[in-house]
Amino acid sequence: MGSEEEVFATRFWFVELHTPPIAAGGDQAAIRKDQHAFRAEAARAGLKYTERYAFDKLWNGLSIEIDPKDRARLHSLRPVKTLFPVLEVxxxxxxxxxxxxxxxxxxxxxxxxxxxxxxxxxxxxxxxxxxxxxxxxxxxxxxxxxxxxxxxxxxxxxxxxxxxxxxxxxxxxxxxxxxxxxxxxxxxxxxxxxxxxxxxxxxxxxxxxxxxxxxxxxxxxxxxxxxxxxxxxxxxxxxxxxxxxxxxxxxxxxxxxxxxxxxxxxxxxxxxxxxxxxxxxxxxxxxxxxxTHTRLPYGFLADGVKTGYNQATGAPAAPTSGSGQLAKNGTPQTTNDGCNVNPPPAGSLTGKIALIRRGTCPFYEKSKNAQNDGAVGVILYNNVAGRQSITVAPPTANDPPITIPVVSISDIDGALLDGYIASGQTGWTWSDQIDLFALHTxxxxxxxxxxxxxxxxxxxxxxxxxxxxxxxxxxxxxxxxxxxxxxxxxxxxxxxxxxxxxxxxxxxxxxxxxxxxxxxxxxxxxxxxxxxxxxxxxxxxxxxxxxxxxxxxxPARVSPGKLALGEDSGQSVVRTLTVKNLTANPIEYTLSHVPAVSTTTTTATTSAFLLPTNSSAVPATVAFSAPSVVVPPNDTATFDVTITANANLPERGLYGGWIELTDGSGEKLRVPYQGLKGDYQSIEVLKPTASNFPWLAYSSNGSYFRAQSGTPFSLQNGQVPYILAHFDYQVRTYRMTAISRTGVNWGLAYEQEFMGRNSTPSGFWSFSWDGTVEQNGELIDVPNGQYYLKVEVLKPLGDPSNPSHWEVWNSPYIAIQRP
Known part of the structure; x- marks a missing residue:
């Protein structure tokens, strides 16, 4: 396994120090002392690193490049408040x-x-x-x-x-x-x-x-x-x-x-x-x-119907003249059109301009497969409403470039072209003109x-x-x-x-x-x-x-401008809004509420939408401390709003809407609100997925393989144990503790705060262990023997002192066998 691993740049780390930055009230002398203490401590520990930036105005700390194997020693330094990966952006x-x-x-x-x-x-x-x-x-x-x-x-x-x-x-x-x-x-x-x-x-x-x-x-x-x-x-x-x-x-x-x-x-x-x-x-x-409209180059069919397109980056420009024949292998219902799991039949696209639907795999993969089958161009159409800007640039330096023109069109235009091809009308002509196209979205x-x-x-x-x-x-x-x-x-x-x-x-x-x-x-x-x-x-x-x-x-302003209600834990939420009149005349506002569509289900899957007025109606109930509010000239007035999630909304459903203030002329001011019904900490972060994560794993030739209990690791030449885990939500704290077979807690093996969630339902993070643990601020090697890693995940907004806010998984035994 390896294709679904999601990585951050483990050579590059933000090192946050303890004093607030200058913009948050920190003292520059104290910040300099922090940074000097870190450099001195790192030198005493023998850490070799390259300092990229030192920050003091908006954030106190450094960004450094360091060998990944030294991350544990870096984390153990006393001046370090916490580490964050420097992310690819x-x-x-x-x-x-x-x-x-x-x-x-x-x-x-x-x-x-x-x-x-x-x-x-x-x-x-x-x-x-x-x-x-x-x-x-x-x-x-x-x-x-x-x-x-x-x-x-x-x-x-x-x-x-x-x-x-x-x-x-x-x-x-x-x-x-x-x-x-x-x-x-x-x-x-x-x-x-x-x-x-x-x-x-x-x-x-x-x-x-x-x-x-x-x-x-x-x-x-x-x-x-x-x-x-x-x-x-x-x-x-x-x-x-x-x-x-x-x-x-x-x-x-x-x-x-x-x-x-x-x-x-x-x-x-x-x-x-x-x-x-x-x-x-x-x-x-x-x-x-x-x-509402967009300026686009276009091609047209034999009957002269124009189809506007966006040029894909990472591919040659589309021709400005000439004709060709369209071909397709999918339909507007095909979810994996042109992917590696559903490639074009050999020769089906040779010499043709391939029409391919978006979905399942990257645009590059679809375009490469069409190119390999002999297509002379690709038209990719959307699988959701509207148009899109796409890239077909190679994902790595080792991947071959796309050498044929690739353009993208809307879902409606894609369905139209699909119908033309199905009826035998396959002629397509490129144009050098640009036109203004209305957008149905x-x-x-x-x-x-x-x-x-x-x-x-x-x-x-x-x-x-x-x-x-x-x-x-x-x-x-x-x-x-x-x-x-x-x-x-x-x-x-x-x-x-x-x-x-x-x-x-x-x-x-x-x-x-x-x-x-x-x-x-x-x-x-x-x-x-x-x-x-x-x-x-x-x-x-x-x-x-x-x-x-x-x-x-x-004429007026309402604050706060939004209401983030958080988790309601089954209770109504009360908030106070302040209206500031910016004019020399009193203003009376009538108070009302407009609900929005709610969502259910989890993170990396398509949400189920619940409309406020359909058969599964789930709008929140909103009550006001008074039906209207009068705001004196150049002054303020307040009112309370009580918001209660609908009893029919599933647990952990997200709901929202707008508080509306309407004046005598019909002009409105609004404050949006959003809340989560129930207990946020009832979410499942360590979701097993189809791969049944978490895993104890080893790496070989760039792929991960599941390790059995007692698998030996020499801790040399990359022979280290990994924990593979899927995060269905963001994680407040991820922690691994090494515990011997006899039950002795040897200390902290790995810790990372404020982690992102995986972007796909099958994605995962990998965490290696080099056989070291932190004890009393010092980093030590555990002796050879058998250990398991206790993996603990603190959920977002979780209370570290509440055991129910942590998810815990114990790995199979790891046999540390250094030569």
């Missing part, structure tokens, strides 16, 4: 400004808010400032006025050598697209076209980055005096506010900077899928809604937008913005313009909106800005069945679609 891949009402704000007299005087930092792949839409220059006086390259062109997670320089030009494309959404200012108009942009490059020309680089960029952005930071990047499934990038982002907000992030593109991977840094408590994390959540909540049941994402099928800028070398989709594209819409708000209301705190955006956001209909009239899941859309015009002009 990937990007979360002009009608949209009308959706958010930004275009109205640009053009409404007398203010014409366009972002003047506001500085927005873009932590991403850099910005191609040569593009005329982005100013054609870099430096003071330019549209892209400041920034830094932290990594160099060749950097990625497999080549983590840092080669920083002063020029943050973009050769990847993602950052330029994000920057254009925020502030393009020529043919394309960004959300805030007059902002000053800062480019903080944390990606090389391709591939992913590492999370420590993100903190370095955050600290530089703070130093440069930015007002807003956008991070359209993240570590999915690591939904902890304590993870270093989330903690640093929260501290950046504490220092006065509004931090806006993508919420993740793991919408097909179940609940609890959002990650850091968006899991930060003070951060604004974004869902993505589909645009307009203003609905994109199928890839991730579900929350966070590991601590915070409402994540916080709100949403257009992110599906967004036309924006890319590097000139790549054509200058492109249509991308992702929460990466939603986040900069919100970052630009924040810039407009700050121009309209200077000095507003980050928390007040988030409240204002959530109060005036508009809940969107359930993407699963819009005609039902029900609103989509709160723990997927947050407050709803931002409306910057309403946010700027709202």
């Amino acid at each position: 990937e990007p979360d891949l002009a009608t949209a400004t009308a959706i958010t009402r930004a275009s109205i704000v640009h053009n409404t007299a007398p203010t014409y808010f366009r972002g003047e005087t506001i500085k927005v930092g873009v932590i991403d792949s850099g910005i191609d400032y040569h593009n005329k839409e982005l100013g054609s220059c870099f430096g003071p006086g330019c549209h892209v006025a400041f920034g830094h390259d932290f990594v160099g062109d060749a950097f990625n997670s497999n080549n983590p050598t840092l080669v920083p320089d002063a020029d943050p030009d973009d050769c990847g494309g993602h950052g330029s697209h994000v920057a254009g959404i925020i502030g393009a200012d020529r043919t394309i108009k960004g959300v805030a076209p007059k902002v000053q942009l800062g480019a903080y490059r944390v990606f090389g020309c391709s591939g992913s980055t590492l999370s420590d680089v993100m903190i370095a960029a955050m600290e530089k952005a703070q130093q440069d005096g930015v007002h807003v930071v956008n991070m359209s990047i993240g570590s999915a499934f690591w939904g902890w506010k304590d993870y270093p990038t989330a903690a640093a982002a929260d501290n950046l907000v504490t220092s006065g900077v509004v931090v806006v992030t993508s919420g993740g593109n793991s919408g097909t991977s179940g609940l609890y899928a959002t990650g850091a840094p968006g899991a930060g408590e003070k951060v604004i994390s974004n869902a993505m809604f589909d645009n 307009a203003k609905l959540l994109n199928g890839d937008s991730s579900y929350g909540p966070s590991a601590t049941l915070d409402m994540k994402p916080d709100l949403g913005a257009p992110g599906g099928n967004i036309y924006s800028t890319i590097p000139l070398e790549q054509g200058g313009y492109a249509t991308y989709s992702g929460t990466s594209m939603a986040s900069p819409h919100t970052a630009g909106a924040v810039a407009l708000f700050l121009q309209a209301h200077p000095g507003t705190s980050p928390g007040e800005i988030r409240d204002a955006l959530q109060n005036t956001a508009e809940p969107m209909l359930w993407s699963g069945n819009p005609s039902s009239g029900q609103f989509d899941v709160v723990h997927r859309q947050g407050a709803g679609m931002i409306n910057i015009e309403k946010a700027i002009n709202a």
